[in-house]
Amino acid sequence: MIDISALLDEIKASPYREIVIATPHTGLVSFAGLKTGDKVLGPQGQWKEKPGTQIATLERERNPKPICAPEKGEISVLHSELEGRFVEAGTPLAVLRHMLTREEVQRAILQKALHLFRAPERAKYYFTPEVDKKIRASDAHSVAVRDGMELLIMSRMKREVPLHYTGPDGVIYAVYFKYNENMDTGAPLIGVCPQNQLPAIQDVIMRVQTEWREKE
Amino acid sequence: MGYAGGKGLNKAQDSKRKAARSAAAEITLSDHKVLVANRGEIAMRIMQACRKLGVAFTAIYTAEDAASGHVRLAREEGGEKSLFRVSSYHDANELMAVADEAGCTAVHPGYGFFAEDFRFARRVAKRDRKLIFIGPSWKIIRELGDKINTKRLARSLGVPTVPGSDRPIYDEMEAERIAKSVFEFQEQQGIQRPLVLVKASAGGGGMGIEEVYDPDQFRSVYRRIRNYAMRQFKDEGVLIEQRITDFNHLEVQIVSDRSGTNPVHFGTRNCSIQSTGLQKRIEVAPGFAPDELEYTFNAGRVLTDIVDYSLAMARKVGYDNVGTWEWIVTRKGEPFLMEVNTRIQVENGVSARISHVHGKPGVDLIAEQVRIGLGQPLGYSQADIATEGVGMEYRIIAEDPDNNFTPWVGRIERFQWKDQPWLTMLTHVPRDEAYEIPTEFDPNLALAIIWGKDLDEVKARGLDFLNNLRLEGRNGAGEPLKSNVEFLKANTGRILLF
Numbered sequence: 182m183i184d185i186s187a188l189l190d191e192i193k194a195s196p197y198r199e200i201v202i203a204t205p206h207t208g209l210v211s212f213a214g215l216k217t218g219d220k221v222l223g224p225q226g227q228w229k230e231k232p233g234t235q236i237a238t239l240e241r242e243r244n245p246k247p248i249c250a251p252e253k254g255e256i257s258v259l260h261s262e263l264e265g266r267f268v269e270a271g272t273p274l275a276v277l278r279h280m281l282t283r284e285e286v287q288r289a290i291l292q293k294a295l296h297l298f299r300a301p302e303r304a305k306y307y308f309t310p311e312v313d314k315k316i317r318a319s320d321a322h323s324v325a326v327r328d329g330m331e332l333l334i335m336s337r338m339k340r341e342v343p344l345h346y347t348g349p350d351g352v353i354y355a356v357y358f359k360y361n362e363n364m365d366t367g368a369p370l371i372g373v374c375p376q377n378q379l380p381a382i383q384d385v386i387m388r389v390q391t392e393w394r395e396k397e
Numbered sequence: 398m399g400y401a402g403g404k405g406l407n408k409a410q411d412s413k414r415k416a417a418r419s420a421a422a423e424i425t426l427s428d429h430k431v432l433v434a435n436r437g438e439i440a441m442r443i444m445q446a447c448r449k450l451g452v453a454f455t456a457i458y459t460a461e462d463a464a465s466g467h468v469r470l471a472r473e474e475g476g477e478k479s480l481f482r483v484s485s486y487h488d489a490n491e492l493m494a495v496a497d498e499a500g501c502t503a504v505h506p507g508y509g510f511f512a513e514d515f516r517f518a519r520r521v522a523k524r525d526r527k528l529i530f531i532g533p534s535w536k537i538i539r540e541l542g543d544k545i546n547t548k549r550l551a552r553s554l555g556v557p558t559v560p561g562s563d564r565p566i567y568d569e570m571e572a573e574r575i576a577k578s579v580f581e582f583q584e585q586q587g588i589q590r591p592l593v594l595v596k597a598s599a600g601g602g603g604m605g606i607e608e609v610y611d612p613d614q615f616r617s618v619y620r621r622i623r624n625y626a627m628r629q630f631k632d633e634g635v636l637i638e639q640r641i642t643d644f645n646h647l648e649v650q651i652v653s654d655r656s657g658t659n660p661v662h663f664g665t666r667n668c669s670i671q672s673t674g675l676q677k678r679i680e681v682a683p684g685f686a687p688d689e690l691e692y693t694f695n696a697g698r699v700l701t702d703i704v705d706y707s708l709a710m711a712r713k714v715g716y717d718n719v720g721t722w723e724w725i726v727t728r729k730g731e732p733f734l735m736e737v738n739t740r741i742q743v744e745n746g747v748s749a750r751i752s753h754v755h756g757k758p759g760v761d762l763i764a765e766q767v768r769i770g771l772g773q774p775l776g777y778s779q780a781d782i783a784t785e786g787v788g789m790e791y792r793i794i795a796e797d798p799d800n801n802f803t804p805w806v807g808r809i810e811r812f813q814w815k816d817q818p819w820l821t822m823l824t825h826v827p828r829d830e831a832y833e834i835p836t837e838f839d840p841n842l843a844l845a846i847i848w849g850k851d852l853d854e855v856k857a858r859g860l861d862f863l864n865n866l867r868l869e870g871r872n873g874a875g876e877p878l879k880s881n882v883e884f885l886k887a888n889t890g891r892i893l894l895f
Contacts, residue, residue: 206491206494207482207494207495244490269483270483270484271460271482302806303836340604340804
């Protein structure tokens with residue numbers, strides 16, 4: 182198994198990541214009056230149904246779109262020179278310094294503990310309809326995978342091919358791809374936990390829960 | 398081999414045409430700015446056409462396309478506000494926002510994306526800040542984009558069409574019923590191996606099509622196509638048709654100005670050499686060579702017929718831009734109308750290459766499309782158009798013809814060819830630096846258009862070009878590039894043969 186203490190120490194040395202908030206599409210920018218150093222919140226509520234602190238508004242074809250903080254953090258850069266300007270898609274508006282949450286640390290450590298099934302090619306990935314149905318009905322943990330099973334559909338240049346899972350038998354413990362998003366070659370698609378290692382994985386989670394103190 | 402198919406216009410049409418012409422004479426092209434709402438090779442051709450006409454333009458690109466030649470061309474040749482990065486070529490809001498910001502007066506959709514989307518064309522024409530859609534008017538796109546409508550219109554004019562379902566099918570029971578009847582119909586016709594084609598109604602370009610030989614297999618194929626169509630096109634509609642296997646794919650290039658009364662044709666093309674996924678790979682103009690090859694039917698007559706049928710339909714709907722009537726011609730020499738493409742096509746360049754207007758070569762159909770799209774009169778009639786020689790286009794694609802034409806993805810490291818007076822190369826792949834093929838789009842690398850005075854010369858020049866082409870690259874795993882160059886070589890010998 183992996184050395185959890187060492188991993189935790191490594192993360193503690195640099196416990197934040199920088200999030201660049203960029204425009205999702207073109208439009209006219211107006212900022213929401215924040216300044217560098219301000220604290221912002223990510224989505225809130227039981228189902229994350231309340232959006233994060235509004236950073237700016239992007240107006241396109243008379244539709245104002247609020248641009249909100251995706252995570253909790255502190256504004257380290259604000260491109261206020263863009264106020265009132267028409268910008269292209271992908272233009273950075275602000276940079277957020279985000280302290281890692283317990284869940285993120287857990288996710289990072291799990292990625293090292295689970296068996297990762299990786300993208301063989303840069304492509305979009307979908308679960309096969311049967312697997313997709315199961316995941317929707319309960320959750321990913323309910324799907325048992327075995328070597329050679331037809332698990333995913335790989336879609337490239339509008340052409341779709343079935344993708345067979347290779348690796349140890351187990352349950353899907355984590356899903357790393359999003360619907361309609363391109364995954365680079367080698368990017369993990371799913372994390373699989375063999376049945377007999379489930380207790381060990383639960384242990385990892387326990388340790389992160391107890392040892393990681395979230396900073397404000 | 399000129400073709401004089403123009404019929405005399407009646408008086409009512411003539412006066413309408415004159416009125417349109419006097420209004421259109423006011424059009425100053427340099428007052429316009431065109432949003433080039435496409436990518437790659439076609440975006441480059443549109444920009445070059447605009448430059449030729451003295452029309453300003455604005456190009457767009459997405460993050461994946463930052464290294465594409467069309468981005469470089471826009472940077473080098475565009476004026477103020479001539480290039481914008483957008484989130485997607487598929488997002489109409491992006492296009493409209495950029496058009497307004499850049500001060501565009503018109504939108505050229507190219508091919509693919511919004512080219513045949515009547516809702517987009519309508520929005521462009523009807524929004525508060527109106528723009529000109531460079532293509533047929535939205536009503537015509539709606540009328541001819543709907544396959545059942547096209548079929549009905551064709552039948553009303555006595556134009557022959559392909560047997561099969563005449564609307565998208567959403568119901569499995571109904572789909573099975575139609576498939577059964579199409580199988581039975583073919584058995585009655587004495588067809589040895591009956592075959593049903595299942596295709597996504599909203600698809601196109603050979604995507605989402607499968608063949609079914611065995612009626613018992615139909616249901617699973619139907620479901621697969623339906624699910625595919627839902628994922629890719631957000632529409633479950635499926636078409637079920639008889640598939641005619643032994644045929645040549647021909648098309649007729651129509652051009653007509655905004656008056657909609659005086660369509661002309663720029664001859665026929667033969668696009669029969671295709672991938673297994675039914676995508677075109679070699680296109681030749683004219684569509685047959687009755688003077689040089691033997692056919693089991695009267696090939697000259699077929700060409701005349703499909704041109705006349707196409708023009709009759711264009712006149713009937715008041716067609717008012719460039720468009721292509723696609724035909725299949727069976728071994729017996731029977732033509733069936735397949736569909737109308739209400740847009741400029743990839744292969745328009747082969748027809749342009751062999752055409753002369755008023756005795757002058759160097760026709761640019763995209764420039765013609767922009768010019769008449771902005772409202773200028775066509776300025777010539779069928780009698781002013783002639784053709785000379787044979788044009789052939791190779792689509793050079795990174796794909797593996799030995800493995801079902803699977804797209805190849807990787808990095809192009811060398812792409813070189815010998816320039817020739819008879820060769821036109823259209824490509825967005827840079828010649829002087831490596832190029833990573835984006836995975837979001839088809840891996841089309843280039844179009845090579847070759848001209849020869851006759852069939853033998855064009856074939857010899859084609860092979861000469863392919864033999865001198867250097868195309869090399871590697872993918873992430875270090876494997877060498879796969880391309881269809883050998884496939885093109887192997888098929889050059891059989892162009893225009895039935």
